[in-house]
Amino acid sequence: MINWMAYRKIYFFVSGIFIALGIFGLLKWGLFLGVDFKGGTIAEYKFQDSISTEEVTQKLEGEGIETSSIQITGEKQYMFRMSPLNPNEKDKFKNILETADKSPEELRFETVGPTIGPELVKKTLYAAAIASIAILLWVAYQFKSIMFGASAILAMFHDTFMLIGAFALLGHFFGAEVDFLFVTALLTTLSFSVHDTIVVYDRIRESQGKFGGNLYDLANKATTETMVRSLNNSFTILFMLVSLMLLGGSTIKWFAVALLIGTVSGTYSSPFVAVPLLVTWGNISKKVITRK
Amino acid sequence: MKFSPLKKVIIILLLTLSAIYVILPSKIPVKIHFGEFDIDKTFTRPGLDISTSRFSINKDFELILGLDLAGGSHLVFEAKVGSLPDAERKSALESLRNVIERRVNLFGISEPNVQSSSFEGKNRIIVELPGVKDTKEAVNLIGQTAQLVFVEIGTGEEPSFGVQTDLTGADLKKATVIFDKNTGKPVVQLEFIQEGAEKFANITERNVGKPLPIYLDNVPISTPVVQEKITGGSAIISGDFTLNEAKNLTVQLNAGALPVPIELVEQRTVGATLGAESVEKSITAGLVGLLMVLIFMVFAYGKLGMVADLALIIFGILTLALYKLIPVVLTLPGIAGFLLSVGMAVDSNILIFERLKEEWKKRNFADALEVSFGRAWDSIRDANIATLVTAFVLANPLDFPFLHTSGPVRGFAITLSLGIAISLFTGLVVSRNLLRVFVKEKKND
Numbered sequence: 001m002i003n004w005m006a007y008r009k010i011y012f013f014v015s016g017i018f019i020a021l022g023i024f025g026l027l028k029w030g031l032f033l034g035v036d037f038k039g040g041t042i043a044e045y046k047f048q049d050s051i052s053t054e055e056v057t058q059k060l061e062g063e064g065i066e067t068s069s070i071q072i073t074g075e076k077q078y079m080f081r082m083s084p085l086n087p088n089e090k091d092k093f094k095n096i097l098e099t100a101d102k103s104p105e106e107l108r109f110e111t112v113g114p115t116i117g118p119e120l121v122k123k124t125l126y127a128a129a130i131a132s133i134a135i136l137l138w139v140a141y142q143f144k145s146i147m148f149g150a151s152a153i154l155a156m157f158h159d160t161f162m163l164i165g166a167f168a169l170l171g172h173f174f175g176a177e178v179d180f181l182f183v184t185a186l187l188t189t190l191s192f193s194v195h196d197t198i199v200v201y202d203r204i205r206e207s208q209g210k211f212g213g214n215l216y217d218l219a220n221k222a223t224t225e226t227m228v229r230s231l232n233n234s235f236t237i238l239f240m241l242v243s244l245m246l247l248g249g250s251t252i253k254w255f256a257v258a259l260l261i262g263t264v265s266g267t268y269s270s271p272f273v274a275v276p277l278l279v280t281w282g283n284i285s286k287k288v289i290t291r292k
Numbered sequence: 293m294k295f296s297p298l299k300k301v302i303i304i305l306l307l308t309l310s311a312i313y314v315i316l317p318s319k320i321p322v323k324i325h326f327g328e329f330d331i332d333k334t335f336t337r338p339g340l341d342i343s344t345s346r347f348s349i350n351k352d353f354e355l356i357l358g359l360d361l362a363g364g365s366h367l368v369f370e371a372k373v374g375s376l377p378d379a380e381r382k383s384a385l386e387s388l389r390n391v392i393e394r395r396v397n398l399f400g401i402s403e404p405n406v407q408s409s410s411f412e413g414k415n416r417i418i419v420e421l422p423g424v425k426d427t428k429e430a431v432n433l434i435g436q437t438a439q440l441v442f443v444e445i446g447t448g449e450e451p452s453f454g455v456q457t458d459l460t461g462a463d464l465k466k467a468t469v470i471f472d473k474n475t476g477k478p479v480v481q482l483e484f485i486q487e488g489a490e491k492f493a494n495i496t497e498r499n500v501g502k503p504l505p506i507y508l509d510n511v512p513i514s515t516p517v518v519q520e521k522i523t524g525g526s527a528i529i530s531g532d533f534t535l536n537e538a539k540n541l542t543v544q545l546n547a548g549a550l551p552v553p554i555e556l557v558e559q560r561t562v563g564a565t566l567g568a569e570s571v572e573k574s575i576t577a578g579l580v581g582l583l584m585v586l587i588f589m590v591f592a593y594g595k596l597g598m599v600a601d602l603a604l605i606i607f608g609i610l611t612l613a614l615y616k617l618i619p620v621v622l623t624l625p626g627i628a629g630f631l632l633s634v635g636m637a638v639d640s641n642i643l644i645f646e647r648l649k650e651e652w653k654k655r656n657f658a659d660a661l662e663v664s665f666g667r668a669w670d671s672i673r674d675a676n677i678a679t680l681v682t683a684f685v686l687a688n689p690l691d692f693p694f695l696h697t698s699g700p701v702r703g704f705a706i707t708l709s710l711g712i713a714i715s716l717f718t719g720l721v722v723s724r725n726l727l728r729v730f731v732k733e734k735k736n737d
Contacts, residue, residue: 044566087428087556106425107566113557115370119411126694127701131685135678142674184625184686184704188632191682195636195675199643202671229646232592236585236642237635243581244631249573251360251566252624259632 004223004271005216005279011272015158022165025172031164032171034179035081037121039114040068043093044079047101051078059096065089071175073250077107084111124183128190132156135194142198143205147281152197155274159193160186162265163258170257181255189262196233196270200226204278215282223271234267297728304722308606311613314353353616358623358703361571363564364422365430369554371415376552384551385415392417392434394547399433399540410693417554427561429540436509437553438544440464442495443505457495463488465525467545469538472530478538479530482545489525497521508541574627581631582608585638593645599726600641607637607718611711620710623703633711636679640719644668658728665724672719676712683709 035042053070060067060082071079085093090109097104132153140149163186170176203222207213241263245256295303323332359366371388373381385408393406396419405420424430440461465483472479484492495504496518505515506529513531533541586604589597611630615622647664654660686705688695696702 046565087431090428105563105565106561107563109427109559109561111556111559113370115414116368116558119414123411123694123696127685127688127696130695131682134681134685138678138681139674180700181625184628184701187682187686187701188704188708191679192632194678194682195639198675198678199671202674206667206670225650226646229642232588232642232646233635233639235588236638237632239584239588240578240581240631240635243584244574244577244628247573247577247580249570251570252574252628255625255628259628 001220001224004220005276008276008280011276015269015273018162019158019165022161022168025165025168029168029172031168031178032176033117034177035110035112036179037117039084039112039117041082041085041090041111042079042108043082043106043110044073044077044108045097046074046105046107047076047078047097048103049101050076051100053078056096056100059099060093063092063096065093065096079108084113120180120183124187127187128160131187131190135190139194139198139201143201147278147285148201151274151277151281152194152201154277155197155269156190156193158269158273159189159262159265163189163262166261167258170254176254176257181252182258185255185258185262188259189266192263193266193269196230196266197274199229200270200275201278204275216279219275219279223275227271230267230270234263237263297725300721300725301729304606304725308609311609314613314616315609318354354619355612355616356619356621357567357571358621358626359420359422359560359567360562360624360700361567361622362422363425363562363567364420365424365427366558366560367419367421367427367431367434367556368558369417369419369435370557371417372553372555373415381415385410387548387551388554389417391548391550392419395434395543396421398543398547399430401430416557423564425561425563427559429536431556431559433540433543435554435556436544437550438541438547439507439509439549440545441507442492443507444495444499445502445505457491459484459488459491459495461545461549463491464545467542469535469542470528472528477530478533478535479528480533480538480541480545482527482529484525484527486525489523492525492527493521493523570624574624578627578631582634585634589638589641595730596645596648596727599723599730600638600645602726603641603718603723604634604637606722607714608634610718611714614710614714615707618710620706621703622707623700625700625704626707629704629707630711633708633715636676636712637715637718640668640672640676640715641723643672644719644723661724661727665720669720672716676716680709680712683712 057067057070065085066083068081068083071081073079080093082093090111094104094106135156136149136153138149139152140146143149167176167178167182171178200222203225204215204218207218207221238260241256241260245253245260248256319336325332369392371385373384376384389406389408393404396404396406401421401424403422405418407418409416409418419430419434421427421430438461442457442459444455444457463484465485465488467483468481469478470481471477499518500520501518503515503517505512507513514529516528516530529541531537582604586601589600589604591597593600611633614620620626644664647668648660651660651663651667655663683705686696686701687709688702688705
């Protein structure tokens with residue numbers, strides 16, 4: 001049997017490096033917030049021919065419409081980001097596009113007012129808090145120990161933080177936007193992370209009941225027994241997500257990336273964060289008890 | 293009643309066959325050209341249409357696509373209730389929602405969806421209009437308060453100041469568009485209810501020979517001069533309308549005035565082409581991913597993997613059928629939720645098979661199978677319940693105002709939780725019985 005738990009410090013160190021990278025990215029660049037959070041307008045159009053983005057930007061400025069970016073999303077397909085447009089401004093915007101091209105086709109037009117973002121953040125925090133508490137209670141109840149519940153939740157926060165940190169970097173280098181779909185991916189990571197952790201914990205619980213023994217050995221045994229399953233399971237989810245990322249189209253690409261990061265981190269964190277945390281926690285509480 | 297595994301497998305297959313019937317498209321074109329042999333016709337899959345005196349079931353088994361896939365507009369309005377006391381606020385919002393719903397329905401949009409949401413003192417009305425791309429007209433139609441008032445001009449002394457009469461839009465029975473016989477222009481004809489007709493007769497009697505301006509939302513739209521007392525209970529507004537304007541005005545008048553003004557705070561429009569592209573791409577992505585999973589399972593677990601693949605295909609068929617039966621409004625995040633639940637469905641099988649590999653070393657296959665299913669169940673149950681808890685919070689079925697009440701998060705959570713529920717069934721019942729039958733055949737060999 002491999003002595004997985006002997007290398008706990010290495011696992012914590014690896015996680016620490018990634019978390020530090022995430023914190024660095026968040027502090028230096030922050031998250032690249034989309035219109036869902038900031039408010040604003042995004043409009044995607046398909047044109048008959050390629051257009052000169054500079055010319056269009058200038059013309060729009062002439063009408064008092066500031067474009068923060070124009071992105072090419074496909075063949076002769078452009079996405080404009082602007083401050084929020086009201087219906088009259090939208091008309092102006094459309095007229096200008098029509099001077100640049102014969103018949104631009106509107107693929108998507110989204111305007112989000114500035115009040116929507118804070119509401120989205122609050123609702124998401126509430127949802128995450130309720131889900132976390134419910135999971136904590138469920139795990140603590142099923143495993144008859146708050147130690148299991150708390151370690152599972154800590155591993156879960158580890159994964160959500162990984163994802164947020166990763167998007168600070170991806171946002172800066174590749175323009176990955178944090179939007180409504182990102183929030184969904186974040187919340188899914190919560191559940192996936194715990195899903196995976198419970199499978200390993202279940203093995204500890206089972207062996208404990210059957211053979212007894214100390215937590216350290218039980219943790220090693222459970223990690224060994226579930227390693228192949230964890231890998232195989234993440235492969236199947238990775239297959240689904242990678243194909244979604246590569247073939248799913250531009251709207252869903254970053255969503256798939258976010259889920260992918262959450263899945264990888266969730267799989268990693270079960271044996272290498274949640275279980276080591278459990279062992280370390282067990283050691284500390286034992287020391288405290290003996291000292292008494 | 294206890295069924296043998298074989299009987300259970302047959303029941304499962306029958307269930308799958310009826311699910312296949314549900315998921316087939318309603319029209320299946322068949323074109324075969326083979327020498328003399330030539331078939332070119334469209335098969336129609338009839339829906340379910342049962343009606344008795346007590347109940348009626350009518351389902352055509354169509355998949356309902358959300359706005360992001362089918363194209364359409366999602367509008368969010370904020371109600372300006374600031375001046376209203378708390379007690380009246382609730383009823384004002386309720387009637388606001390109703391008026392907007394009536395307006396949208398009268399406008400003739402198929403299957404609109406109007407819902408209200410309140411969060412920390414902000415009151416919103418969410419309007420979803422499938423297939424509507426020109427939002428400007430829709431926004432104007434929905435957003436106008438449509439407060440109709442008739443104003444009496446004072447008797448000579450202060451002619452510039454009007455006095456609002458007690459005749460308002462609330463006295464209306466019906467507004468219709470008709471064409472002026474002389475000018476051919478569209479005008480709006482108002483018919484009053486009895487009480488309104490009496491008020492109107494009194495007002496016109498008092499004002500013979502004087503103008504009687506009609507205001508809509510504090511803007512004069514028409515200033516007719518009263519010729520004589522009108523007792524018939526009908527009036528005509530001949531503003532300088534285009535046909536569309538006149539039509540929209542009648543819609544607004546017929547639906548009633550908005551009790552509080554509203555403001556557009558969010559607008560999302562997706563064209564049908566982008567939606568169709570998303571559907572096509574995610575189906576391709578899903579099929580490619582699924583195929584890779586199927587191959588991987590055979591590669592990793594051999595014959596067991598094939599059984600898991602069969603169970604997985606049954607999972608897909610049952611899930612799609614349920615989407616149509618419930619029905620679930622499928623959105624882009626919803627598709628992602630489905631794909632993720634495919635991953636979770638495979639997981640149950642992987643957990644069991646890994647267990648089976650261990651147990652198989654200790655005992656014969658049939659016993660090992662039962663033992664592994666029993667042992668794996670604990671972790672499958674605990675893990676899936678944890679996921680279901682999260683999905684439940686996200687889907688917010690009890691409509692708690694402090695959680696997400698609409699939008700992509702919900703669509704995702706609904707397909708994910710359905711997927712988990714079905715995966716428990718296919719993982720534990722379907723694969724298990726398939727394996728049992730498979731083992732029996734082995735013994736007979």
